[in-house]
Amino acid sequence: MAVKITIEVDGADPYLGDRLQAILQSIFEASGSDEDRSNSADKHIAAKALGITVTKLRDLRLSGELHEGIHYSRISPQTIRYNLPMLKDWWVNRNDPAAHQRAIDQHLRSLPSNQKSKSGR
The missing domain is CATH 1.10.1660 (Multidrug-efflux Transporter Regulator; Chain: A; Domain 2)
Structure with missing residues (x-):
């Protein structure tokens, strides 16, 4: 099962959303699939x-x-x-x-x- 996590963050740091997205994706992948x-x-x-x-x-x-x-x-x-x-x-x-x-x-x-x-x- 492929999952794509997308995060949009309003704020001063334009890369915060990308960093959070990468972190959440790695956590999801590390937890294993169903x-x-x-x-x-x-x-x-x-x-x-x-x-x-x-x-x-x-x-x-x-x-x-x-x-x-x-x-x-x-x-x-x-x-x-x-x-x-x-x-x-x-x-x-x-x-x-x-x-x-x-x-x-x-x-x-x-x-x-x-x-x-x-x-x-």
Whole structure:
């Protein structure tokens, strides 16, 4: 999500508005996007997080190296969302499948559908 912050300041310093705008923009960018906070990303953000092209990301998905439900989810036939923590773990551990499998197991255990329900409810 791209956000442009514009500030107009009446006063003696003609550059104050520009400086405030730059400060607010850097604060906004440092706080991360909604996608960063939710750990879900589109193909552009996911590819950038790994330092690869969108085409390479697609090729990894189509080759079966990335697994649906773990590394990505289909929202619609045209929309895919990537699980950034799992994608980054796969990238770091691509030469150590056992280490990545531990991360997958932990991820699956953390899903709400795998939580024990509280008795009496």
